[in-house]
Amino acid sequence: MDFSTNGGSPELNSYASASIYERLIKFIEALFQQSPRKCHKLFSQLYDIVYGSKKACEEESGASMLMHLDLDAMDD
Incomplete structure (x- = not known):
């Protein structure tokens, strides 16, 4: 985009x-x-963050979806 x-x-x-x-x-x-289960869990979490609900997909921009991630807790 x-x-x-x-x-x-x-x-x-x-x-x-x-x-x-x-x-x-x-x-x-x-x-x-x-670990197939952990792989599935990781992608399930990513999917939920990005496409958590149809309403979120239609209304949220990529920048606003970042709010769902705890970026402060991530290592730099």
């Missing part, structure tokens, strides 16, 4: 993005092999 609304970004690098995507897929696969 940022790319399409801001007319593109000179920092966008598809090679870097593909590399990050591939690493995340490998991480998810490893997590699933280690």
Whole structure:
């Protein structure tokens, strides 16, 4: 959305993005092999944060959905 609304970004690098995507897929696969239940729990929590209710999906912006995360408790 940022790319399409801001007319593109000179920092966008598809090679870097593909590399990050591939690493995340490998991480998810490893997590699933280690503990399918914890993998499911993680994605269930992420789904609830982003798509918790149909009403939230229709009304909340991405920025306002950040309120559902405890960013202060996360390591920098």
